[in-house]
Amino acid sequence: xxxxxxxxxxxxxxxxxxxxxxxxxxxxxxxxxxxxxxxxxxxxxxxxxxxxxxxxxxxxxxxxxxxxxxxxxxxxxxxxxxxxxxxxxxxxxxxxxxxxxxxxxxxxxxxxxxxxxxxxxxxxxxxxxxxxxxxxxxxxxxxxxxxxxxxxxxxxxxxxxxxxxxxxxxxxxxxxxxxxxxxxxxxxxxxxxxxxxxxxxxxxxxxxxxxxxxxxxxxxxxxxxxxxxxxxxxxxxxxxxxxxxxxxxxxxxxxxxxxxxxxxxxxxxxxxxxxxxxxxxxxxxxxxxxxxxxxxxxxxxxxxxxxxxxxxxxxxxxxxxxxxxxxxxxxxxxxxxxxxx
Amino acid sequence: xxxxxxxxxxxxxxxxxxxxxxxxxxxxxxxxxxxxxxxxxxxxxxxxxxxxxxxxxxxxxxxxxxxxxxxxxxxxxxxxxxxxxxxxxxxxxxxxxxxxxxxxxxxxxxxxxxxxxxxxxxxxxxxxxxxxxxxxxxxxxxxxxxxxxxxxxxxxxxxxxxxxxxxxxxxxxxxxxxxxxxxxxxxxxxxxxxxxxxxxxxxxxxxxxxxxxxxxxxxxxxxxxxxxxxxxxxxxxxxxxxxxxxxxxxxxxxxxxxxxxxxxxxxxxxxxxxxxxxxxxxxxxxxxxxxxxxxxxxxxxxxxxxxxxxxxxxxxxxxxxxxxxxxxxxxxxxxxxxxxx
DNA sequence: ATGAAAGCGCTAACAT
DNA sequence: ATGTTAGCGCTTTCAT
Numbered sequence: 001x002x003x004x005x006x007x008x009x010x011x012x013x014x015x016x017x018x019x020x021x022x023x024x025x026x027x028x029x030x031x032x033x034x035x036x037x038x039x040x041x042x043x044x045x046x047x048x049x050x051x052x053x054x055x056x057x058x059x060x061x062x063x064x065x066x067x068x069x070x071x072x073x074x075x076x077x078x079x080x081x082x083x084x085x086x087x088x089x090x091x092x093x094x095x096x097x098x099x100x101x102x103x104x105x106x107x108x109x110x111x112x113x114x115x116x117x118x119x120x121x122x123x124x125x126x127x128x129x130x131x132x133x134x135x136x137x138x139x140x141x142x143x144x145x146x147x148x149x150x151x152x153x154x155x156x157x158x159x160x161x162x163x164x165x166x167x168x169x170x171x172x173x174x175x176x177x178x179x180x181x182x183x184x185x186x187x188x189x190x191x192x193x194x195x196x197x198x199x200x201x202x203x204x205x206x207x208x209x210x211x212x213x214x215x216x217x218x219x220x221x222x223x224x225x226x227x228x229x230x231x232x233x234x235x236x237x238x239x240x241x242x243x244x245x246x247x248x249x250x251x252x253x254x255x256x257x258x259x260x261x262x263x264x265x266x267x268x269x270x271x272x273x274x275x276x277x278x279x280x281x282x283x284x285x286x287x288x289x290x291x292x293x294x295x296x297x298x299x300x301x302x303x304x305x306x307x308x309x310x311x312x313x314x315x316x317x318x319x320x321x322x323x324x325x326x327x328x329x330x331x332x333x334x335x336x337x338x339x340x341x
Numbered sequence: 342x343x344x345x346x347x348x349x350x351x352x353x354x355x356x357x358x359x360x361x362x363x364x365x366x367x368x369x370x371x372x373x374x375x376x377x378x379x380x381x382x383x384x385x386x387x388x389x390x391x392x393x394x395x396x397x398x399x400x401x402x403x404x405x406x407x408x409x410x411x412x413x414x415x416x417x418x419x420x421x422x423x424x425x426x427x428x429x430x431x432x433x434x435x436x437x438x439x440x441x442x443x444x445x446x447x448x449x450x451x452x453x454x455x456x457x458x459x460x461x462x463x464x465x466x467x468x469x470x471x472x473x474x475x476x477x478x479x480x481x482x483x484x485x486x487x488x489x490x491x492x493x494x495x496x497x498x499x500x501x502x503x504x505x506x507x508x509x510x511x512x513x514x515x516x517x518x519x520x521x522x523x524x525x526x527x528x529x530x531x532x533x534x535x536x537x538x539x540x541x542x543x544x545x546x547x548x549x550x551x552x553x554x555x556x557x558x559x560x561x562x563x564x565x566x567x568x569x570x571x572x573x574x575x576x577x578x579x580x581x582x583x584x585x586x587x588x589x590x591x592x593x594x595x596x597x598x599x600x601x602x603x604x605x606x607x608x609x610x611x612x613x614x615x616x617x618x619x620x621x622x623x624x625x626x627x628x629x630x631x632x633x634x635x636x637x638x639x640x641x642x643x644x645x646x647x648x649x650x651x652x653x654x655x656x657x658x659x660x661x662x663x664x665x666x667x668x669x670x671x672x673x674x675x676x677x678x679x680x681x682x
Numbered sequence: 683a684t685g686a687a688a689g690c691g692c693t694a695a696c697a698t
Numbered sequence: 699a700t701g702t703t704a705g706c707g708c709t710t711t712c713a714t
Contacts, residue, residue: 004691006691006692007691007692007693008691008692016700016701017700017701017702018691018692018693018701019692019693019694019700019701019702020699020700020701022692022693022694023693023699023700026693030699030700031699031700032699032700035699035700049453049456049457049458050457050691050692051398051457051458051690051691051692052397052454052457052458052459053394053397053398053403053458053459053690053691053692054398054690054691054692054693054706055691055692055693056393056394056397056398056692056706057392057394057395057397057398057690057691057692057693057706057707057708058691058692058693058694058705058706059692059693059694059706060706062394072413072419072422072423073416073419073420073423073620075414078413078414078419079414081413081440082413082414082440082442085440094437094454094459095437095438096435096436096437096438097436097437097438099422099423099426101423112390113393113435115390116390116391116392116393117390117392117393117394118393118394118435253624256624279414279621280620280621280624283594283597283621283624283625284624284626285625285626345707347707347708348707348708348709349707349708357684357685358684358685358686359685359686359707359708359709360684360685360686360709360710361683361684361685363708363709363710364683364684364709367709371683371684372683372684373683373684376683376684391707391708392706392707392708394706394707394708395690395706395707395708395709396707396708396709397690397708398689398690398691398692398706398707398708398709399689399690399707399708399709399710400690400708400709400710401690
């Protein structure tokens with residue numbers, strides 16, 4: 001195998017036309033087993049590898065799907081990516097990953113790969129861009145799928161869990177342990193997830209007839225430092241609370257750090273519950289209670305749907321996929337507090 | 342902006358030749374500021390986006406670099422990827438990531454993107470494939486860079502830390518705490534890293550005149566379960582040891598789990614030291630002592646070197662980059678044991 | 683500084 | 699079932 005062997009080289013040596021070689025490679029059904037064998041033999045002898053750019057140009061597709069995530073080192077996203085990757089691979093698609101590092105501009109720029117026809121479709125995981133921008137791309141016939149947010153456009157498949165519902169579950173769990181002053185450390189206020197998680201929090205309080213104190217809400221931007229600082233602000237307010245619902249595990253990490261600095265004991269003095277079932281959460285001391293989402297499955301199901309829709313094998317009917325989440329009760333909230341007063 | 346605008350559409354509307362539009366986009370120097378402005382205006386009006394496949398085909402390059410890692414959800418690899426991604430991005434290169442999930446075949450298959458000219462070069466992080474195979478690709482003029490292993494070929498840049506050296510440091514640290522029976526849980530025996538880490542272990546023992554017991558060596562395949570099982574095998578042998586050097590943090594996770602099941606207290610009854618400074622390690626209880634490598638920097642430096650070499654801006658002289666690692670002493674080994682005669 | 687023309691390597695439409 | 703022909707959209711000589 002050497003130098004740039006082209007399809008015509010193979011064709012000549014095999015005594016057939018280039019088109020036949022192409023057929024052998026792409027659509028063997030339309031070719032005699034005998035010719036196929038002959039051609040394959042030459043292909044192997046010559047070590048022929050079709051040029052991807054020429055193929056892409058001619059066929060007007062790249063068999064490549066892009067994936068945009070806010071942070072590749074967060075296990076939530078890497079699990080989703082694994083799900084996408086494996087299914088895509090089984091369907092002969094390549095996957096290009098973009099780690100935006102929480103930068104919305106980078107996210108937007110990545111969508112350019114769609115417009116330059118470098119990729120055939122894109123999956124956005126927990127996107128930062130507004131619905132408006134995303135809808136605009138979909139309107140221009142680009143294929144987009146979303147993990148973790150619902151966007152209403154008939155060409156956009158989405159997969160999500162019910163944030164309101166699991167947040168209510170978390171609060172109910174805490175109430176069941178005797179907590180009545182429950183703080184919430186939420187993510188970036190513009191994120192849809194944040195408002196849904198807050199909504200669930202409020203709904204649950206109402207359901208349990210617990211008065212709502214706005215001072216018990218803080219924002220931690222979905223990262224460790226943010227969680228740490230939000231918790232410190234909570235402490236600084238000198239108001240009483242016995243539990244914290246952290247809208248993701250990363251922020252809960254910050255809560256743990258602050259607690260350790262202030263000598264606050266989890267779960268005896270403070271119950272903590274996170275969201276995501278981050279790889280780290282079960283190794284914490286105490287292990288962190290959290291909400292698990294089927295991350296791998298979410299990636300897998302969505303990419304399958306997207307590919308189907310791109311190839312129009314699929315009606316756009318059930319394009320909103322919902323999956324169940326599960327509250328994992330671990331050491332950080334496994335403690336029933338006494339009634340006080 | 343709509344439908345497929347081509348370079349000729351822009352050219353016509355701007356009253357110039359397609360070649361001029363191409364020059365504006367790629368090599369503005371050779372075009373009058375006035376023409377350039379005129380063309381740019383039309384480009385924006387029409388929302389023209391050059392077709393990547395056509396560009397790749399004609400220019401014989403894709404401005405894309407592939408990265409292969411064994412496991413994207415391991416923070417060691419995701420940090421390396423971040424380093425690669427950011428530098429590549431700043432040099433106008435795209436990055437395609439492949440998560441092999443420890444599958445050597447998938448690794449090999451990914452290299453096919455090189456032969457089909459889908460990517461211009463590839464970076465292999467802790468590759469599983471043999472030197473022989475990798476060298477063969479390099480011999481065929483493909484651009485390959487390696488993170489975490491040294492391969493001797495003048496066209497292959499490599500970046501690494503000194504595994505022997507830091508392993509000796511780890512053992513010396515443990516010896517300094519009074520340990521003399523030190524077990525090692527190593528990675529897959531065919532990995533170069535494993536043999537280097539073992540070499541360092543043996544060298545350090547010799548240096549400290551500590552007798553070597555082959556029963557104190559076990560293999561844990563670089564993953565949590567492997568570490569768990571290796572440690573159980575160690576226990577089953579009923580030989581005495583007071584410290585374990587785990588060749589990575591993942592396996593140390595397994596050691597922690599086994600210890601907790603067997604009521605073994607770290608660091609009082611057993612000192613543990615890992616390698617990688619995995620994100621999880623500092624959150625363990627007790628925090629895990631480990632060897633930190635400058636992962637982000639390693640990715641960044643290597644991709645820079647690779648790009649330089651691809652564009653022949655760089656002599657192949659100093660193609661072996663060495664970076665320093667650092668032993669982080671944390672709770673899991675921060676305990677001086679009594680001399681017992 | 684700009685234009686005209688050729689061609690990168692493949693696949694698809696049409697012809698046989 | 700296979701061959702012939704044309705062309706995907708761009709960049710790059712070579713002219714001017």
